[in-house]
Amino acid sequence: MTLNTNLKNILLVIFTTLILSACSTAKKSGDIEGDVYTGKETVEFLAAGVPDRVFFATNKSSLTTASRATLRKQATYLRKNKNLSVTIEGHADERGTREYNLALGERRANAARDYLMTYGISGKRISVISYGKEKPVNPKSSPLSWSQNRRSVTVKVN
Amino acid sequence: MKKFFYFIFINILLLNSSNALIEIDITRGNLDPLPIAVSPLHVDIKSEKFKDLKVKNLGEDISKIIEQNFRNTGLFNPLKKDAFVQKPDIAHLKPRFEDWRLIKAQALVTGKLLIKDEKLKVEFRLWDLAAAQEMTALAFTTTPSNWRRVAHIISDKIYERLTGEEGYFDTRIIYVAESGPKNQRIKKLAIMDQDGFNTKYLTLGNELVLTPRFNPTNQMVTYMSYFRNMPRVYLLDIETGTQEVVGNFPGMTFAPRFSPDGKKIIMSFAKDGNSDIYTMDLESRIVERISDHSSIDTSPSFSPDGKFIAFNSDRSGLQQIYVMRSDGSNVKRITFGKGIYGTPVWSPRGDLIAFTKMHKGKFFIGVMRTDGTGERLLTENYYQEAPSWSPNGRVLVFYRETKAGEKGKGFSAKLWSIDITGYNERRLSTKTDASDPSWSSLLSK
Numbered sequence: 001m002t003l004n005t006n007l008k009n010i011l012l013v014i015f016t017t018l019i020l021s022a023c024s025t026a027k028k029s030g031d032i033e034g035d036v037y038t039g040k041e042t043v044e045f046l047a048a049g050v051p052d053r054v055f056f057a058t059n060k061s062s063l064t065t066a067s068r069a070t071l072r073k074q075a076t077y078l079r080k081n082k083n084l085s086v087t088i089e090g091h092a093d094e095r096g097t098r099e100y101n102l103a104l105g106e107r108r109a110n111a112a113r114d115y116l117m118t119y120g121i122s123g124k125r126i127s128v129i130s131y132g133k134e135k136p137v138n139p140k141s142s143p144l145s146w147s148q149n150r151r152s153v154t155v156k157v158n
Numbered sequence: 159m160k161k162f163f164y165f166i167f168i169n170i171l172l173l174n175s176s177n178a179l180i181e182i183d184i185t186r187g188n189l190d191p192l193p194i195a196v197s198p199l200h201v202d203i204k205s206e207k208f209k210d211l212k213v214k215n216l217g218e219d220i221s222k223i224i225e226q227n228f229r230n231t232g233l234f235n236p237l238k239k240d241a242f243v244q245k246p247d248i249a250h251l252k253p254r255f256e257d258w259r260l261i262k263a264q265a266l267v268t269g270k271l272l273i274k275d276e277k278l279k280v281e282f283r284l285w286d287l288a289a290a291q292e293m294t295a296l297a298f299t300t301t302p303s304n305w306r307r308v309a310h311i312i313s314d315k316i317y318e319r320l321t322g323e324e325g326y327f328d329t330r331i332i333y334v335a336e337s338g339p340k341n342q343r344i345k346k347l348a349i350m351d352q353d354g355f356n357t358k359y360l361t362l363g364n365e366l367v368l369t370p371r372f373n374p375t376n377q378m379v380t381y382m383s384y385f386r387n388m389p390r391v392y393l394l395d396i397e398t399g400t401q402e403v404v405g406n407f408p409g410m411t412f413a414p415r416f417s418p419d420g421k422k423i424i425m426s427f428a429k430d431g432n433s434d435i436y437t438m439d440l441e442s443r444i445v446e447r448i449s450d451h452s453s454i455d456t457s458p459s460f461s462p463d464g465k466f467i468a469f470n471s472d473r474s475g476l477q478q479i480y481v482m483r484s485d486g487s488n489v490k491r492i493t494f495g496k497g498i499y500g501t502p503v504w505s506p507r508g509d510l511i512a513f514t515k516m517h518k519g520k521f522f523i524g525v526m527r528t529d530g531t532g533e534r535l536l537t538e539n540y541y542q543e544a545p546s547w548s549p550n551g552r553v554l555v556f557y558r559e560t561k562a563g564e565k566g567k568g569f570s571a572k573l574w575s576i577d578i579t580g581y582n583e584r585r586l587s588t589k590t591d592a593s594d595p596s597w598s599s600l601l602s603k
Contacts, residue, residue: 099457
């Protein structure tokens with residue numbers, strides 16, 4: 001009896017460890033949560049601790065929690081540097097028609113712009129431009145590079 | 159561009175449209191292509207020199223272009239010349255029909271040419287070999303440097319006579335020529351004859367250019383350019399090279415196309431992240447807003463009668479195709495199949511809409527009736543989009559991209575065409591990688 005329960009417990013422990021490790025490796029190797037890139041590979045910085053870009057899910061322009069945090073850092077940085085203007089470049093991955101992607105890139109750039117504006121940055125300091133799928137940061141055809149390409153990038157103008 | 163686009167049809171010898179026996183079934187594609195013999199055109203020995211033209215070979219060269227055009231349709235089977243049984247000049251006077259029938263030809267093309275006083279005079283005849291009679295004949299005069307177009311015009315006349323439909327050989331294709339690595343592509347506007355010859359570049363590649371489209375009534379082109387990093391729709395006259403920005407919009411304009419009468423440009427304008435459809439009248443410069451919706455509305459295309467507009471919108475969540483009246487009223491969704499749909503393009507015949515469909519990670523080019531019924535997927539691939547119609551509504555040209563490996567290795571973009579029957583898929587030859595093709599109307603109409 002006791003032997004049997006012991007065996008059960010051991011098996012359970014082994015099982016749980018297996019599941020947990022499977023989870024953690026999946027997260028780490030992909031750097032994608034849901035459909036959105038969460039890694040650091042392509043990210044550049046406007047200043048120390050201020051990432052220049054946020055990432056989007058396929059066909060979507062809504063901001064994730066992580067994206068909002070990044071944009072708040074950008075807003076803080078822009079509030080400190082009052083003379084700075086930026087352009088937000090909107091991009092799409094290659095798995096869509098060219099014209100729709102131009103519109104989608106525009107929408108993504110504007111989502112980022114709107115969020116900066118709600119944090120007190122004047123719209124006059126932020127211009128937007130969409131490049132659709134024309135300027136991939138990662139040219140490989142893979143889910144990982146597509147997720148890196150679905151982005152809006154804040155670029156200093158002056 | 160050049161002043162040589164004058165053509166004088168001096169002499170229509172005979173247009174015998176009755177009791178012809180040859181018929182091509184064009185509804186089935188290339189199952190049973192018609193065997194046709196294209197004799198080299200006889201070169202008159204009185205022909206004079208003209209610049210660096212190889213006058214002696216001209217008759218042979220013209221016949222080869224005609225053969226290539228016919229082969230590309232998938233509807234004809236041009237027979238090998240070494241089996242030909244009569245000299246070109248004699249066959250042109252009157253073929254020995256029974257001899258040509260022996261090599262299994264059903265139709266025969268003969269002709270002759272003469273270059274004199276810097277003019278090229280050409281005549282050709284099409285013979286029905288079974289009925290032992292002439293079907294059509296035509297003679298015309300042009301400048302000798304136009305000799306490739308002569309071959310295309312002859313091809314068009316024969317195609318018309320044998321299929322009952324307008325031809326599409328004396329046409330050009332404008333497209334975006336691509337070079338360089340995938341993440342630093344250099345893109346230029348380029349134009350070529352439909353058979354891939356006479357490529358000319360219309361921009362230098364200093365700025366990104368996209369989606370050129372022909373005016374269906376003349377040789378004007380509308381396209382999108384990132385000139386001065388401001389993405390806008392432009393109008394380009396390819397004869398003179400002059401160009402101008404279309405309208406005075408405070409943001410990105412894109413996805414331009416002409417109205418069927420060539421007098422308006424329809425396009426998308428993006429404002430505060432939202433894209434809607436607008437038209438601009440090229441003469442009065444009046445801008446009209448056609449769609450007004452918080453979703454993305456883009457890729458508009460007029461019906462050939464100008465009464466309707468097909469476009470794609472994600473107002474239902476994902477991209478689908480919609481049709482509305484040309485004033486923007488009466489919007490109806492027409493695609494309900496599995497997958498998402500884009501780039502609707504109305505056939506010049508008016509009966510079909512070509513589109514791109516994305517489903518389960520694959521891209522399809524297809525056609526459907528204008529109410530969305532009768533969907534037929536013509537071709538499936540890793541990535542392809544942007545169909546454009548041949549002027550007779552019989553063939554679609556589109557572009558296809560390959561999957562790229564690490565650092566973009568193995569990536570390519572090419573132009574392809576396919577018959578609306580789903581047969582005869584083939585790659586168009588281009589000097590560089592290519593995308594965004596648009597087919598012109600017939601030049602000699």
